[in-house]
Amino acid sequence: MIEFRSVSYAFDDVSVLEDVSLTIEDGEFCLLAGANGSGKTTLLRHCNGLLTPDSGTVLVDGTPVSDDLIAARSRVGMVFQHPRDQFVAATVGADVAFGPENLGLERAEIDRRVDAALEAVNMAGREDDRIEALSGGEQSRVAIAGALAMDPTHLVLDEPFTGLDEPARRSVLGRLAALSADGTGVLLATHDLRDVLGLADRAIAMRDGRVAVDGSPDDALGDLAGLEVRVPDR
Numbered sequence: 001m002i003e004f005r006s007v008s009y010a011f012d013d014v015s016v017l018e019d020v021s022l023t024i025e026d027g028e029f030c031l032l033a034g035a036n037g038s039g040k041t042t043l044l045r046h047c048n049g050l051l052t053p054d055s056g057t058v059l060v061d062g063t064p065v066s067d068d069l070i071a072a073r074s075r076v077g078m079v080f081q082h083p084r085d086q087f088v089a090a091t092v093g094a095d096v097a098f099g100p101e102n103l104g105l106e107r108a109e110i111d112r113r114v115d116a117a118l119e120a121v122n123m124a125g126r127e128d129d130r131i132e133a134l135s136g137g138e139q140s141r142v143a144i145a146g147a148l149a150m151d152p153t154h155l156v157l158d159e160p161f162t163g164l165d166e167p168a169r170r171s172v173l174g175r176l177a178a179l180s181a182d183g184t185g186v187l188l189a190t191h192d193l194r195d196v197l198g199l200a201d202r203a204i205a206m207r208d209g210r211v212a213v214d215g216s217p218d219d220a221l222g223d224l225a226g227l228e229v230r231v232p233d234r
């Protein structure tokens, strides 16, 4: 469970998050929508301590992130907007293994996690492929595998579809839905909800640093008007 309790945050005295309270349950597939600049990325970066609240608390599985940064970073897998920027190795297998290696796990456990993570994103057997030779969709899936190899309770993704074509987007979405059905909490920031609302359990939308909408996708749909979010045609 990821819990935001009255979280506020400002960059240089400019308030970006204001009194945000949210709980993301295990296995919940949760969308985070909102116009550019509404605070989505800032919120997500609190989930593993990349940012620290000015006031309020963020808890991961009951422990404040600031009390145990390593636990938070192991439990919350983060996938950023441009996966290319988050790769640390030249090949798929080496990149996905990087996180578990840093946890100091035994080689057999690392190999098991890499295999399972690649399997989960439909990239099994591609360990030796060079990342730079992969398509955008494959790179996104490798970035997700890298996060999964940490065996997280939650996956937090910031606009992971940027630059992906439709088939790649659908493929990544399908994997996220399957992972959430298997118990991984998913928090997915996107300003384009057209083909994701139907997969999600819940839709949250931010406006000016506050939670403006929070409900089931069906209920949220009507409330999203005016938030510069792309919604499905009815």
Ligand SMILES: Nc1ncnc2c1ncn2[C@@H]1O[C@H](COP(=O)(O)OP(=O)(O)OP(=O)(O)O)[C@@H](O)[C@H]1O
Binding pocket: 011, 012, 016, 034, 035, 036, 037, 038, 039, 040, 041, 042, 043, 191
């Ligand atoms: N490092 C920073 N320094 C100063 N201001 C920042 C910084 N990062 C973000 N901001 C500001 O904080 C506000 C919220 O930005 P944030 O990136 O969280 O929004 P967002 O909803 O994720 O937008 P986008 O969809 O464009 O990524 C914006 O006004 C932005 O300019």
